[in-house]
Amino acid sequence: MAKITAALIKELRDQTGAGMMDVKKALTEAEGDMARAKEIIRATGIQAAGAREGRKAQEGLIASTVVEGGQGQIGYAVELNSETDFVAKTPQFVEFGKEVIDDVAKADASNAEQVDAAPSKSGTVKETVEEAGALFHEHVKVGQVARVEGPRVEIYAHRKSVEMPPSIVAMIATDEAGAQVAHEVALQISAMSPKWLSREDVPADVVESERRVATEKSQAEGKPEKIIPKIVEGRLNAFFKETVLLEQQYVKDTSKTIGDLFKQAGGKALAFARLEVGKGDEE
Structure with a gap:
């Protein structure tokens, strides 16, 4: 049996993020075997995370990134929820978001199921999320997921305050010419929450209901x-x-629509997405 020293406890805490008592207990049960102690901590954390799943997780952040693709650029955004904004704004949770969005981009995931199955340092993103729940002692989950693709992709990440991570992310995919106004349009999407890109994209049953x-x-x-x-x-x-992006009045110049901005630039909008923490499907 290896001697359980302060240095060994510190090393395991640094590697797992677990609390002092949890680390001591795991090392004692594992008789000083670091690998076995990690397994014990992970199993305990996952069990505890399961007990927390009934609790609401509607705080958190939106992680996002743009990568180069075969036909241009691809934008990814993922909502990661915690129970409290206290956890959401910690450097550890922000770093967790960066790890997840990197895994999402590598796997080219476009929905929650694909995100869960994406390879990660802990096996899959789902397992990484379970471990995060153990680390933060809160119910942690993947929420909304979005992917847009085009010659150019612009992302605007909005923070409600300087100490908080992004809680709204707007992504817009355009052709090359449309990239001239993409940043302004991303700001518009963030502020005005359009639901569809063009009038033709509005489902027929929605139009009939409104009529x-x-x-x-x-x-x-x-x-x-x-x-x-x-x-x-x-x-x-x-x-x-009100609801179609290209028909919305431009907030900085209401004499123009967003469609007018693209016409003046000689470009096109191809797709967009807007994610806001806590605005997805109810648990």
């Missing part, structure tokens, strides 16, 4: 029957201007 609501509202207001179709179209256009 029905606008019709019923106009009838309830007692509008003359003959002008209701015109009123409905006006309300539909207002809906598109």
Whole structure:
């Protein structure tokens, strides 16, 4: 049995991030065997993480990166949730986010299932997340995931305060010419939360629902029957201007739309994504 020294305890704490008592207990159980002690700490941490899974994890950060791809650039963004903003702003959690987004980019993952299965230093990202739960003593999970691709990709990461990590990430993929205005458009996406790129991207059932609501509202207001179709179209256009990126008014110059910005640059927007901490599907 190896002697359990202060130096051995420190080394295991540095490697695992576990607490002093957990490290001492694991080394004692493993009779000083470092490799076995790590296994014990990991198993204990995963078991504890499982017990925490019923707790809400709606704080956290959005990690993002842009890498060079075969046809241009690829942008990735992943929401990593914790239970408290106290944990989310720690350097360790921020570094954890960097590790995960690097693994996501290497695996070219585009959804939560692919992120979980992506290779990581602990085997998979899912296992890395489980270990993070043990380290931070909170329920930690992967939330929203986004991937955009095009000749150029611009990312804007918004922090609510200087001490917090990014809580909103906006990504926009453009052609080469469109890159001239991509940063401004990423700011717009962050601030105005569009849902679709163009009017054609709005699902038919959503359009039909909005049309029905606008019709019923106009009838309830007692509008003359003959002008209701015109009123409905006006309300539909207002809906598109609010939710469609290319039809939104540019926040810095409301005489222009985002579509106008791209026309002036001679470029095109190809795809976008916006992730905000706590705004994904409910657990």
